[in-house]
Amino acid sequence: xxxxxxxxxxxxxxxxxxxxxxxxDQDDDGFVELLTDRPEPGQYDGVxxxxxxxPAAAIRLAED
Amino acid sequence: MTETLAxxxxxxxxxxxPRAAGCPFDPPPALMALQxxxxxxxxxxxxxxxxxxxxxxxxxxxxxxxxxVSADPTRPGYPHRTAGMKASDQARQTFLTMDDPEHARLRRxxxxxxxxxxxxxxxxxxxxxxxxxxxGMLAGPKPVxxxxxFALPVPSLVICELLGxxxxxxxxxxxxxxxxxxxxxxxxxxxxxxxxxxxxxxxLLTVKRARPADDLxxxxxxxxxxxxxxxxxxxAETGVLLxxxxxxxxxxxxxxxxxxxxxxxxxxALLRDAEDPKTVAGAVEELLRYLNITHSGRRRVALEDxxxxxxxxxxxxxIIFANDIANRDPEAFPEPDRLDIxxxxxxxxxxxxxxxxxxxxPLARLELQVVYSTLYSRIPTLAxxxxxxxxxxxxxxxxxxxxxxxxxx
Ligand code: SF4
Numbered sequence: 329x330x331x332x333x334x335x336x337x338x339x340x341x342x343x344x345x346x347x348x349x350x351x352x353d354q355d356d357d358g359f360v361e362l363l364t365d366r367p368e369p370g371q372y373d374g375v376x377x378x379x380x381x382x383p384a385a386a387i388r389l390a391e392d
Numbered sequence: 393m394t395e396t397l398a399x400x401x402x403x404x405x406x407x408x409x410p411r412a413a414g415c416p417f418d419p420p421p422a423l424m425a426l427q428x429x430x431x432x433x434x435x436x437x438x439x440x441x442x443x444x445x446x447x448x449x450x451x452x453x454x455x456x457x458x459x460x461v462s463a464d465p466t467r468p469g470y471p472h473r474t475a476g477m478k479a480s481d482q483a484r485q486t487f488l489t490m491d492d493p494e495h496a497r498l499r500r501x502x503x504x505x506x507x508x509x510x511x512x513x514x515x516x517x518x519x520x521x522x523x524x525x526x527x528g529m530l531a532g533p534k535p536v537x538x539x540x541x542f543a544l545p546v547p548s549l550v551i552c553e554l555l556g557x558x559x560x561x562x563x564x565x566x567x568x569x570x571x572x573x574x575x576x577x578x579x580x581x582x583x584x585x586x587x588x589x590x591x592x593x594x595x596l597l598t599v600k601r602a603r604p605a606d607d608l609x610x611x612x613x614x615x616x617x618x619x620x621x622x623x624x625x626x627x628a629e630t631g632v633l634l635x636x637x638x639x640x641x642x643x644x645x646x647x648x649x650x651x652x653x654x655x656x657x658x659x660x661a662l663l664r665d666a667e668d669p670k671t672v673a674g675a676v677e678e679l680l681r682y683l684n685i686t687h688s689g690r691r692r693v694a695l696e697d698x699x700x701x702x703x704x705x706x707x708x709x710x711i712i713f714a715n716d717i718a719n720r721d722p723e724a725f726p727e728p729d730r731l732d733i734x735x736x737x738x739x740x741x742x743x744x745x746x747x748x749x750x751x752x753x754p755l756a757r758l759e760l761q762v763v764y765s766t767l768y769s770r771i772p773t774l775a776x777x778x779x780x781x782x783x784x785x786x787x788x789x790x791x792x793x794x795x796x797x798x799x800x801x
Contacts, residue, residue, distance in 0.1 A: 339496075339747050340503040342511075342754045346673075347738070358503035381738055383749035385457055 329367060330390045331375055333360045337386040344382060348374030352387075360386060404442050407435035407712060408688060408787075416785045417652055417683065418729060419716045423447070427717055432703040435712065439478075443471035443710030444703075445689075449721035449741065451701050452713050456746035460696045461711065463748055465489050470693040471710030473790055474575050476582030483583060484590070486626075486633045492747060501616055502630060503751060505554055505608050511754040514550070518762045521549045526770050530801075535777030538797040542767075543646035544639065547759055551638030554755070555631060556600060556607025557593075565589060569636045575688075575788045586632065593628040593635070608634070634752070642756050644685045644786070644793025646763050651783065651797060652683060653768070654776055656731050663733055664768040669761070675733035676760045681740035682731045684716035687792040690744050715741045773801040 331351065340358030344351075351371055353361045367375050379387040409420045418424070426433055427447040434442040446452050455461055465472060465481035472478035481489055487498040504510070525542050532541070548566065552559045571577050571585035597613045604610035609631060616622040622630075653660040663675050690713040698705045705711060719740050720728040726735075743750035750756070768774060776783075777798040784795045 339499065339749060340507065340751070341743075341749050342506070342508040343738075345508040346754070346757075354507040354509065356504060356507075357500060358507035377738065383457070383743075383745050384747055 329372055329375065330392060331362060331365050331367060332388045332390065333362050334386045334388070335359055335361075337384045339384045339386075341383050344378035344387060347378045347381065351375055352378060404434040404436045407437055407445055410787060411785075414781075416783075417648075417655075417731075419684070419687070419714070419720060423714065424717055424720065427721060432701045432705075437471055437712075438474065439472065441471060441710060443469075443691075443712050444705055445712050445714055447714045447717040447721075448701070449718040449724035449739075452715070452718045452741060453745050455698070455700060455705075455711065456690065456692075456713060456741075456744065456748075458698065458746075459492070460694060460698055461692045462491050462695050463489055463495070463692055464491055465691070467693045467695075467708075469708040469710050471691050471712055473688050473691065474577070475579050476572070476574075476577040477790070479579030480572070480582045480586050484586070484629050486630050488633060488748065495747065498622070498626075498630070499751065501612070501622065502608065502634065504611070506751055506754055508754045511758050514554070514755075515758060515762065517553065518546075518550055518759055519766070522546060522762050522766050523770075526766065530771070535798045535800040538650060538799045539643065539647045539794065540796070543650075543797070544643040546646060546763060547639040547642035547756075550755070550759055551635055554608055554638075555635060556605055556609040557596065557631075557635060561592070564592060565635055566639070569640055572636060573640050573790045575790055589632045589635070590625070590628045593631040594624060597624055597627055597631070637750075638752055638755070640791050641685060642759050644789075644791050645679065645683065645756070645760055647797045648683050648685060648793045649679045649760070649764065650767070650774075650799075651776070651794060652679065652731060653764075654774070655780070659731055659733050660768060663764060664772065666765070669765075671733070672761050672765045673757070674736070675764060676757055677737040677740060678731065678733045678735055679760070679764070680742040681719045681725065681737040683792075684719050684742055685792045686742060686744075687716045688790045689714050689716075690748075713741075713744075715744065771801045775800055 338360040345354055351367050353363050355361050379389055405422055411420050431448040435445040436442050487495045529541050548562055549559055568585040568589045571581050600610040601613040604614050612627040617624045617627050666672055692711045694705045694707055694709045696707050722728050743753045777800040786793045
């Protein structure tokens with residue numbers, strides 16, 4: 329699985345950081361930053377949930 | 393075809409409408425029924441207009457994420473909550489009532505202190521605020537009104553610290569905020585209250601600009617107003633928004649949540665005995681879903697014709713998003729009317745959805761986690777000091793909750 333974030337869309341709600349802190353972080357202004365675009369299989373659930381919960385649809389998942 | 397509730401002889405249902413007697417945590421049954429019978433239908437509001445009411449979780453998320461749906465209350469067709477809100481929304485605009493790209497530009501100026509890690513760093517000071525207030529309650533007489541003694545001061549103290557507003561002035565901003573969120577306030581009353589709040593913050597910004605401290609108003613004064621990116625008046629009005637949103641909502645979640653837990657002792661016991669912070673965090677999400685204090689809904693207006701769920705919402709039609717009803721959608725939450733703190737409720741829409749989703753949500757979560765994990769463990773015998781049917785609910789409030797909650801222990 330590959331993760332992409334569209335930072336200009338992000339509204340800094342912090343939901344992804346709460347759900348999958350190993351994959352997502354926020355910059356100084358609160359906007360999403362990817363820690364890795366290749367999450368471990370154990371992190372897939374959190375990444376998928378983050379993509380669903382993200383209010384701005386700023387998280388996209390792609391199969392390899 | 394069966395006739396839907398919305399087009400029976402009586403015409404569209406009223407919105408808002410009273411809840412069922414004895415069931416103050418559940419949305420009004422007739423509006424709930426729309427979710428199955430007619431999930432996108434017209435309702436009649438206070439000014440005689442008939443905007444659409446969106447009640448299903450999936451429709452709500454689709455439409456609130458759609459850029460053809462505008463949050464601008466100055467557009468014709470926008471379904472205002474009350475006469476007072478109409479006047480105030482038209483008199484001044486903050487990012488809350490703007491569309492992108494202006495909304496994004498202005499919102500970005502205030503997001504920094506609400507990032508998860510910065511909010512998390514406040515946990516010790518929030519814990520101290522909560523502990524001190526509980527100490528005060530335990531040392532004082534009982535019964536006591538939990539709203540006055542605890543539910544309101546917690547978020548008020550926290551948001552004051554974050555913004556850099558002296559808490560000593562809380563009478564001024566609590567009195568005025570009450571007027572703003574009361575459904576029965578007249579336009580004049582709301583405008584006057586808002587003006588008093590904005591004048592107060594305007595003066596404070598002048599002070600901060602001369603003597604900045606480590607708080608959000610100082611950042612706005614020195615980095616945004618001083619550089620001409622924002623006018624001082626706009627910064628003051630943004631401050632009013634954060635100050636008001638920061639305490640009315642969380643205060644109602646604390647008091648109403650306490651009542652809901654006292655009414656569900658098995659859930660309260662689960663929460664009280666929880667050792668894993670994840671259990672507490674999950675309980676907070678479930679209470680946000682179940683209580684839905686934002687019962688007056690999100691308000692929008694369509695910019696273009698939009699087809700959804702077999703209906704066409706026309707350009708210029710008003711739309712009300714019923715978060716409370718969407719959070720009881722069985723498609724999204726099995727057995728939705730049950731308070732179950734162990735369920736996964738993260739998809740709730742209590743903070744809204746789309747680009748306007750609540751900016752302060754990490755702070756609200758932190759406060760509620762500290763409150764719910766501390767209050768019942770420190771006062772295990774906490775109990776309602778009055779009859780359940782004596783409790784007065786804010787049916788007339790823009791934010792739902794209780795006026796008073798007499799408790800003892
Ligand atoms: S959930 Fe979405 S909007 Fe919120 S911080 Fe993450 S990417 Fe940004």
